[in-house]
Amino acid sequence: MGIYEELGVPRIINAMGTYTIYGGSKMSSQTLQDMEDAASSFIDLNLLQKQAGEAIAGLTHNEAAYVCNGAAAGVYLGLLAAVAAHRGKKIRYLTRQDFQESEILVFRSHRSPYDIVMEQLGVSITELAYSNHSLPCPKEDMDAAISHRTAAIYYLESGWVAPGAPSLTETIDTAKRHRLPIIMDAAAMLPPTANLWNYTKAGVDLVVFSGGKDLKGPQASGLIVGRKTLIDLLLESAFPKHGYGRFLKVGKEEIIGLYSAIKQYLTLDQEAQIQNAEDQVKLACQMLNTHPGYHALRSYPNEAGQPIPRVLINLLDQTTDAKTILQYLSHCTPPIIASPAGHHSLYLNPMTLTQKEMVWICKQLLQYRPPTT
Numbered sequence: 001m002g003i004y005e006e007l008g009v010p011r012i013i014n015a016m017g018t019y020t021i022y023g024g025s026k027m028s029s030q031t032l033q034d035m036e037d038a039a040s041s042f043i044d045l046n047l048l049q050k051q052a053g054e055a056i057a058g059l060t061h062n063e064a065a066y067v068c069n070g071a072a073a074g075v076y077l078g079l080l081a082a083v084a085a086h087r088g089k090k091i092r093y094l095t096r097q098d099f100q101e102s103e104i105l106v107f108r109s110h111r112s113p114y115d116i117v118m119e120q121l122g123v124s125i126t127e128l129a130y131s132n133h134s135l136p137c138p139k140e141d142m143d144a145a146i147s148h149r150t151a152a153i154y155y156l157e158s159g160w161v162a163p164g165a166p167s168l169t170e171t172i173d174t175a176k177r178h179r180l181p182i183i184m185d186a187a188a189m190l191p192p193t194a195n196l197w198n199y200t201k202a203g204v205d206l207v208v209f210s211g212g213k214d215l216k217g218p219q220a221s222g223l224i225v226g227r228k229t230l231i232d233l234l235l236e237s238a239f240p241k242h243g244y245g246r247f248l249k250v251g252k253e254e255i256i257g258l259y260s261a262i263k264q265y266l267t268l269d270q271e272a273q274i275q276n277a278e279d280q281v282k283l284a285c286q287m288l289n290t291h292p293g294y295h296a297l298r299s300y301p302n303e304a305g306q307p308i309p310r311v312l313i314n315l316l317d318q319t320t321d322a323k324t325i326l327q328y329l330s331h332c333t334p335p336i337i338a339s340p341a342g343h344h345s346l347y348l349n350p351m352t353l354t355q356k357e358m359v360w361i362c363k364q365l366l367q368y369r370p371p372t373t
């Protein structure tokens with residue numbers, strides 16, 4: 001009996017993708033081995049944080065890097081550093097008033113459940129632009145929304161962002177004119193690997209990635225890369241230092257695990273990874289299209305905007321809906337999770353599947369029989 005079985009938690013076949021609530025991603029044996037090594041010794045955590053940050057910065061062609069415990073925490077810390085820089089103080093000297101008098105500019109289409117970190121910081125939020133195509137947001141509107149209170153622009157980069165926000169280029173241009181930092185949540189924007197440096201090279205000041213998604217680091221890890229002056233503020237006053245960031249604890253195992261995972265990510269054959277996804281999609285389409293009830297095809301890119309194909313299955317029998325099929329899949333042993341693509345279609349994402357699992361899912365789908373009434 002495995003440790004999950006002991007707790008009565010079924011292992012799932014994940015055809016949804018790198019979703020944190022289903023465990024994000026799986027670590028490689030190299031990463032696990034490095035974490036085991038890390039766990040077996042005492043070290044100076046301040047030194048480890050500093051050295052790992054410097055090494056990761058070097059690997060990712062960035063001025064500086066900081067390992068935290070998840071992308072959401074990374075956004076909190078990034079904005080915290082921006083507020084400190086704006087108030088001209090070290091993080092530990094910030095007062096309630098400093099936060100209240102600091103504004104973060106955010107586009108309405110970039111609002112998401114993750115940005116509650118702004119409320120937690122206690123900063124004022126200035127919303128701009130509409131989250132649809134009704135009215136563009138010209139530079140003058142951005143200029144008008146920026147004042148001496150503005151501490152940063154928070155920019156969300158994701159495949160599921162609604163329309164309405166100015167482009168990143170325009171935003172960077174405006175931020176530069178006003179000498180404002182941009183803190184970007186790009187949690188799931190890997191692959192491509194080059195995103196680890198592309199956004200910062202383009203002029204974004206801090207970029208945050210989740211360590212537990214495609215990077216395949218520990219689930220409770222996150223990465224902040226970018227401007228050294230901002231990261232130095234974190235090294236001075238975020239975990240393991242006492243102060244505003246102290247409760248966002250990242251252990252030696254996570255720091256080493258993420259460092260190890262990043263090293264491996266940089267040498268990963270991404271072409272081969274994408275080819276594997278293409279092969280899985282092709283095979284799944286061939287298998288499923290032998291069934292009169294399914295029309296399966298390649299869909300690209302995926303929900304997070306990653307350059308990886310998915311299988312889109314349209315249900316041809318209009319009496320069968322996606323909900324019923326997803327329920328059927330979730331009752332298989334082991335349970336399969338997949339995403340709906342509408343009332344009569346669903347997706348299979350190869351990113352978190354082996355070819356064997358994809359074939360097994362297709363077999364289950366081929367065996368599906370609608371309940372006879």
Ligand SMILES: *Cc1c(COP(=O)(O)O)cnc(C)c1O
Pocket residue numbers: 020069070071072073114157158185186187188209210211212221222
């Ligand atoms: C997944 C995700 C997060 C949260 O990442 P964690 O590492 O789980 O904290 C934040 N923002 C976006 C856009 C995400 O996709």
